[in-house]
Amino acid sequence: MTEHVDASEPEADATPATAAVTPADAADAARLVAFGLQPKLLPARDQEYADLLRRYREDPPFARLADAVAAGLGLVVLEVSPRAGMAVTAAEDSVFAVRMGGYARRAATDTGDRFLHGLAHLAVAAMAYPRPEDLADDGYIGRVTVNGVDAFVRQACRRLEERAEEQGENTDPATDAPGLEAAWRIWARRSSTGATKDARRLPGSTTGIVGKAAAFLTESGFLQRTGDDNGGTYRTTARYQLQVRDMAGSAAMAELLDLGIVPVTDGTATLLPADETDDLELVADAGLPFHGS
């Protein structure tokens, strides 16, 4: 609140300041963006970073300069704050953008693998922020485990399988049209783990794929590894929340709407049972009593 008042002070003499942008200012602005490009760097750990962040918040011309540097590099500024630092992310087609082909080699040629890698990222986010409130709450820190994410998706798939069976659908895909196979079957079909000769995780298994996603997000400064239990445990960072909330979530949502699918909810958590009679008759392999679409 007080910062806004402070900020209005330099605003008054901002006009002459912008007129006289010195090379030193540009260097500082670029330096701040450079800090933002090191997502694992915490402002609290680096005095210069913290100083530049303060300058960004207190000196609007400098802020505009930094934003311009970021935009010129093909970056989108999500937030600039002491907790998240200079949170920038790659704009589409930017040199900083992550491409699926570079992320996983098999994914470049095999659509099934490409889907699994994408879904793994989506599922990690969904497990990290299980309720809409969690995604909105700036102070919320989500916790995920690799095996937990796999089990969560697997159970959701199991629910769909059961529903299809109830309705007597034959979900086995036609041999000549693999693209029409239901998405959940791709995950359900892939084994969750596998023994390898050198005791590493089988990269093609679903836990391998989720593990890769978690490790990658850790490199992006979105997750922090906290332990080795359950295939690796992680907690989320402020940057991840911003990224999911402001970038990825809405982009995926737009794509879904574009497909003509409008998920209707009232803003409360959707991991609810449908009604009394539904899912709590716990038969064998009932899994999660999810109620999805």
Added chain:
Amino acid sequence: MTSPASTDSVPPQLSAGPRPAPGPAADEGLARRLRALACTAPLHDLDARKANLAGEYSVYGMAEVALAAIDLVTLNMDFDTGADHDQIVARLVPRVAAQAPARPAAEHERVARWVLENLINVGSVDRGFRAVYGTFGPDGTYVRRDYDFKLLEEVPGPGGTVYLRTTDEAVNVLVGALDTDVTSAQIAAEVKLEVLISRGRLADAQLAAEQARYRTVQYSETLRKALDATRRNVRAVDWLTAVPDMIAEALEHVADRYRHENAILTNIRKARDESEEPEHKRRAAELVDIVKDCIRRHTQLQSRLLEAGPLFRAEQDRQAFGTPLTTSGLDLYGHLVAPVLPLPLEQGLRVTDAFFARGTGLRTPVSVRVGDLVDILLTPPVEREHLGAEMPEPDLIATPDDSRFSEEQLAAAMELLDLPHDAPRRLSGLLADARAQDPDLPYLVALLAVHAASPPVGTAYRQGEPKLLFAVDDGTELDDPEFGGADLIVGTALLDAAGMAADRTEAA
């Protein structure tokens, strides 16, 4: 046949004839049976493909080994994890060995591993099987479909280990009638067990006990998944009635079974101890193990059930009593994951691609300068540290040699005791020979002879030694100026090293 002219001429009541299946409803049963049939294919396939293995493996019944493997995995599936790879192989080996006793133990293990790996289908990326079958659609078109299934699947265990589980398909291949109500089937099996034991028919009792254990495993599995569901989101589960009811029911079940199985245990123990016939005794002992295992599983289940309540309260505190916030409106599960999963792959891919493209953050691209490149290419590769940090040179202090006998004395004594296996000697003679060499030597010889009275058979067996020194007391008294006691007969026994080696592998 199919030309328009001929169909026109066919009378209407015959026109339905050429279509083999009247519609999707009738086809469904066929599809189900085709899928069931497909599940057995990997087993037949094993026998068909064994000829391709390097070596003469036709003596082995691969399908039999495979079914035994599925049996073992099902029996060893734990509440938390599954069955251990190596353990399953070790338990399979005796059966494989029995099929071809003359073959080396290494080959037996190879066969067991081959079968297990093929049941997992290690070679494929899905680690599963695929069968293609055809059905008629509602509009009469013939569609070929892929049926994907697994028999054994690998699941993650604690500490990054990998365990095996049997899939539902495999259980159905193994025991067709498992698809019944868990609780009542278990009660039935146990009543049967009690009757069988009281009538002394232990062979049947073992079968019933093993069936009871299959059901126990299945029941645990159901509950484990139900408990997992309660962990995720408090409001996702009905904690007012449904889950407490379920937990109460399960606790009652555990208490009931525990009482029941303890009673059975007492009965079988009695049967085991009283039975005269060794075969009965052995079977009863096996039954004791099985029932003990059942009890262990129940205890495990109970501790899980007791954890559920506190877990719910903690989650409730966190989730329900936090300050309400204005939500961003985006519910990742409800708005994205749940709608994407039922979509066809082509469409789902668009959503996940969009999420991936904007949800992974950024990577600073690596750009190499030619100058750096030269340096990089010329840098010798870093030696990989296989051995860890260097050990500090230990500071050794020479300890004074306070042995009673010297190495030479030991060698002399061993030479003296190196007797031909068909000519044992009296201790008195050995002592006299020893005394002639060295006045101290008789003590060592006497000591070794006394040790040989209780030869380390177990050690020799494990190490596969070819011969063993032994000493027997036949009642003759030792007449010696320095020693008293029995004049032992000392001799060397030859051991069947090859036989022991085979035995050891089997026991493992």
